[in-house]
Structure formats: structure tokens, C-alpha cells
Amino acid sequence: MLQQTIGEPLEVEGIGLHSGAKSKVVLKPLADNRGIVFRRADIAGAPEVSALWSNVKDTRNCTCLEDSAGNRISTIEHLMAALYARGIDNVLAEAYAEELPIMDGSAAVWYDFLQKVPLVSGSAPRRLLKVKKEVSFVDDKGNRAVLEPCADGLEVSFAIDFPSKIVGHQVFCGRITPELFAAEIAPCRTFCEKYQVDYLQSVGLIKGGSLDNAVVLDGDTVLNPGGLRHPHECVNHKVLDALGDLYTSGYRILGKLTAEKTGHFHNNRLLAALFADNSNFEVV
Numbered sequence: 001m002l003q004q005t006i007g008e009p010l011e012v013e014g015i016g017l018h019s020g021a022k023s024k025v026v027l028k029p030l031a032d033n034r035g036i037v038f039r040r041a042d043i044a045g046a047p048e049v050s051a052l053w054s055n056v057k058d059t060r061n062c063t064c065l066e067d068s069a070g071n072r073i074s075t076i077e078h079l080m081a082a083l084y085a086r087g088i089d090n091v092l093a094e095a096y097a098e099e100l101p102i103m104d105g106s107a108a109v110w111y112d113f114l115q116k117v118p119l120v121s122g123s124a125p126r127r128l129l130k131v132k133k134e135v136s137f138v139d140d141k142g143n144r145a146v147l148e149p150c151a152d153g154l155e156v157s158f159a160i161d162f163p164s165k166i167v168g169h170q171v172f173c174g175r176i177t178p179e180l181f182a183a184e185i186a187p188c189r190t191f192c193e194k195y196q197v198d199y200l201q202s203v204g205l206i207k208g209g210s211l212d213n214a215v216v217l218d219g220d221t222v223l224n225p226g227g228l229r230h231p232h233e234c235v236n237h238k239v240l241d242a243l244g245d246l247y248t249s250g251y252r253i254l255g256k257l258t259a260e261k262t263g264h265f266h267n268n269r270l271l272a273a274l275f276a277d278n279s280n281f282e283v284v
């Protein structure tokens with residue numbers, strides 16, 4: 001398999017979740033071996049930062065990249081997951097704001113756009129990383145993320161536990177394919193509790209947050225008029241986030257991810273553990 005990029009530019013507009021301000025991204029073709037590169041087109045000099053785990057500087061509410069001068073680009077994870085699933089190895093994402101558009105809180109809009117754009121192959125082989133040894137990251141509460149070898153492809157086993165009866169204990173197990181991603185993962189939205197929304201808005205965050213871009217739970221009630229899109233929307237969204245975050249490895253990972261109650265922080269620390277020892281993996 002050869003590396004792929006997009007055959008023509010693609011423009012996507014929306015609003016930033018935290019700023020509430022308009023946000024635009026223009027995706028452009030990029031040469032072999034450049035990977036996924038973000039550019040802040042709204043800043044003098046248009047600084048660039050590669051979407052690599054080592055450039056991830058904030059994982060509190062999203063995955064945020066930062067260059068050496070402190071220029072940030074945040075909420076990259078849903079676009080990253082869509083690029084991964086679509087099989088795009090190299091692309092330049094020109095952003096006109098610090099935050100990428102949140103769209104509907106899922107990867108569905110990104111993936112729909114990417115499916116409509118033609119892809120072109122380069123001449124270099126695809127960058128694949130085969131996990132050779134088990135690596136893990138466990139936080140101080142025992143929540144853990146593990147990568148281990150797997151026959152082929154990327155397998156994910158994800159479990160979450162939330163007190164709300166709407167969420168409760170949810171499990172996802174599957175081998176990630178474009179078809180599975182499109183049907184089961186891409187449409188699943190980010191979710192939160194109403195009290196979290198109230199708090200974040202009281203401190204000036206999520207100004208753009210609404211029932212149009214997140215599932216909001218109030219105890220055992222879903223506040224969104226249309227309810228859930230999938231009975232396991234919450235865990236499937238965590239899988240979506242993990243796929244986007246794992247793509248900041250700079251490779252398509254061949255292995256199995258097992259995750260229990262983890263998020264962006266764990267995904268990033270797991271990649272740090274993976275790359276801490278060259279014998280953990282093989283580039284194939």
C-alpha cells in the first residue's frame with residue numbers, strides 16, 4: 001500500500017467549542033512522508049506543527065498541539081480519527097482559529113467530507129507500526145491503556161463505567177475498518193453531564209457548546225431532543241477519540257488497544273511508553 005493524500009483542497013467551516021467563534025479549516029494535499037501537519041493560517045508567519053504525540057501539550061478537554069513558540073491548535077482528535085479511517089497519510093490542515101470546528105461533536109461531518117474528496121497515491125510505502133511487545137500506561141486510579149501485538153490490523157477493546165444509568169457500563173470490541181468506523185464510530189458524539197456544562201460555562205469555557213454538538217446527560221435523562229444516535233454512543237465516542245489520538249503516533253498502528261476508563265491523557269502517555277523503547281515496535 002502506498003501513502004495517500006487528498007486530490008483537491010477541502011474547506012470546512014463551523015464554530016469552536018470553547019470560543020464559540022467561527023472557525024475554518026482548509027485541507028490541502030501534502031507530499032509523501034510529511035504526515036498530518038497543522039498550520040495556523042491566522043497567525044503572522046503561518047506557523048506549522050505536526051500532529052505528533054510529542055507536540056501534544058494539553059489533554060484536559062481535548063487533544064491540543066503546541067509548537068516551540070507556544071502557538072496552539074486544539075480539538076484535533078475527531079478530524080485525526082476521520083483522516084485515519086479514510087486512509088489519508090499526508091495532509092496540510094490550514095486552520096484560521098486556535099480551535100478546530102466542533103461540528104456536531106462527532107466525526108461524521110469530517111468523514112462525510114473526506115469521503116467525497118478524491119484521494120491520490122504517492123510513491124512511498126505507507127507508514128505502518130507493528131506493536132512487538134505489550135506496553136501500557138496506568139494512572140493513579142488504576143485506569144489503564146494497553147497496546148499489545150495483534151495478528152493484523154488495529155483492534156480495540158474499550159470499557160467505560162459512568163454512574164448515569166444512560167451510560168453505565170459500556171464495552172466496545174472490534175477490528176477497525178472504514179465500514180465499521182462509518183457506521184458505528186464516526187456518528188457518535190462527545191458527551192457530558194449537565195452540571196459539567198454549567199460549571200464550564202460559568203468559567204467562560206464551552207461558549208460554543210450546545211445540544212447541537214454534544215450529548216448532554218442530566219442524571220438518567222438525555223437532554224438532546226433526538227436522544228442517542230447509538231445505544232453505545234458514549235463508549236464508541238471514546239473509541240473515536242482514541243483512534244484520533246493514536247494517529248498522533250505518525251503511523252497506522254498494527255496492534256490491539258485495550259482501554260479501561262481512559263481519555264486523551266492516557267492515549268498520549270501510552271504513545272510515550274510505546275516510543276520510549278525501540279524494541280517495543282517495528283516499522284514495517
Ligand SMILES: [Zn+2]
Binds near residue numbers: 077078190240241
Ligand atoms: Zn471526542
